[in-house]
Amino acid sequence: MEIPHVVEVHPETGIANAKLGLWLFLASEVMLFGALFSSYILLRVAAVEWPIGSTILSVPMATFNTLVLIASSVTVVMSWVSLKLNDFAKYRVYMGITIVCAFIFLVVKYFEYTAKFDHGLSPATSTFLAIYFTITGLHAIHIIGGIVVNGYLLGPGARMWKTDPEQFTGRVEAAGLYWHFVDLVWIFLFPVLYLL
Amino acid sequence: MSAHAEDIQAHVKTYVVVFAVLAALTVITVAISYLDLSTPMAIAVALLVASSKAGLVALFFMHLIDEKKIIYAVLALAVAFFAVCMSIPTAWHVGLVKSGSLWSSMETGSAAGGHETGGHGDSSGHDHGGHGDSSHDDHGGGH
Numbered sequence: 001m002e003i004p005h006v007v008e009v010h011p012e013t014g015i016a017n018a019k020l021g022l023w024l025f026l027a028s029e030v031m032l033f034g035a036l037f038s039s040y041i042l043l044r045v046a047a048v049e050w051p052i053g054s055t056i057l058s059v060p061m062a063t064f065n066t067l068v069l070i071a072s073s074v075t076v077v078m079s080w081v082s083l084k085l086n087d088f089a090k091y092r093v094y095m096g097i098t099i100v101c102a103f104i105f106l107v108v109k110y111f112e113y114t115a116k117f118d119h120g121l122s123p124a125t126s127t128f129l130a131i132y133f134t135i136t137g138l139h140a141i142h143i144i145g146g147i148v149v150n151g152y153l154l155g156p157g158a159r160m161w162k163t164d165p166e167q168f169t170g171r172v173e174a175a176g177l178y179w180h181f182v183d184l185v186w187i188f189l190f191p192v193l194y195l196l
Numbered sequence: 197m198s199a200h201a202e203d204i205q206a207h208v209k210t211y212v213v214v215f216a217v218l219a220a221l222t223v224i225t226v227a228i229s230y231l232d233l234s235t236p237m238a239i240a241v242a243l244l245v246a247s248s249k250a251g252l253v254a255l256f257f258m259h260l261i262d263e264k265k266i267i268y269a270v271l272a273l274a275v276a277f278f279a280v281c282m283s284i285p286t287a288w289h290v291g292l293v294k295s296g297s298l299w300s301s302m303e304t305g306s307a308a309g310g311h312e313t314g315g316h317g318d319s320s321g322h323d324h325g326g327h328g329d330s331s332h333d334d335h336g337g338g339h
Contacts, residue, residue, distance in 0.1 A: 014264045023267050027274035031281075034274075038281035045289050059226060066222050074215045077257050081211075084204055180257045187249045190222075191242040195229040 007166045022174040053194040062194045072101030073183045076176045083169045095154045102147045142182045149175050214256045
């Protein structure tokens with residue numbers, strides 16, 4: 001059975017179903033992270049004492065990670081542009097850099113987490129650290145998810161470029177949209193958790 | 197075909213400019229945090245910069261500047277939900293929602309943690325209803 005409107009535009013919506021599906025998923029992601037941001041505010045307003053993030057967390061590491069994610073957002077969109085320009089070799093380079101950036105982010109995050117644990121700081125230490133580990137942990141899982149999807153599109157999934165380039169380009173676009181969202185969430189997490 | 201390719205080349209230029217602006221705004225966010233701004237001011241400025249950055253990512257990288265109606269409709273739903281999420285703590289804070297049994301039971305449940313970090317003057321007011329209310333009630337005024 002063939003899934004309808006994977007590539008061709010659906011007459012009712014004006015877009016392909018795959019893209020609509022991806023946006024619906026992103027809307028649900030806004031709700032997921034929105035609920036956690038709401039929890040953060042509620043916890044902070046109710047707290048007797050709340051530390052400024054920079055007194056506990058490493059701002060230089062997080063700043064570096066912010067720049068890494070922004071750079072990867074550019075490379076993922078460039079990988080899609082490369083496919084649009086029929087340049088598969090460039091696509092592989094840009095997608096490869098995107099995945100490397102994602103790994104760099106995780107490695108820095110790993111060092112951040114272990115530095116906290118080494119100092120006896122865990123989610124059980126304070127409400128601030130509890131919400132910090134919850135939100136950044138969920139975000140890190142999203143990064144891992146992005147690595148899996150982008151890795152598939154760079155590796156075995158790339159075969160589709162030969163059989164159905166249009167659908168493959170659509171997949172890369174969808175994966176890119178997801179990756180931008182992960183970047184977007186971090187753009188808010190960084191000041192909220194580290195600087196305020 | 198060539199017009200199409202030129203079109204894409206223009207896009208690439210935009211991406212590079214947006215990247216530069218995002219990187220600059222990241223540095224600005226960090227720089228601002230070193231200024232000695234009052235907490236409400238610091239929060240306002242930080243959220244303004246973050247929203248600008250998020251806007252740039254959404255508009256240009258995610259191409260929301262030129263999208264189909266249905267995607268805006270989907271996003272409107274998410275934004276509405278997000279607004280409700282954000283209004284819950286606000287409503288609670290300004291006293292529209294009374295800090296009732298739920299919060300008190302959470303306070304007693306984690307009483308040890310609360311006292312560990314909190315000053316004694318504050319925590320006594322806290323036991324009677326929570327932070328949002330304390331300025332309005334008698335106990336808060338007494339201190």
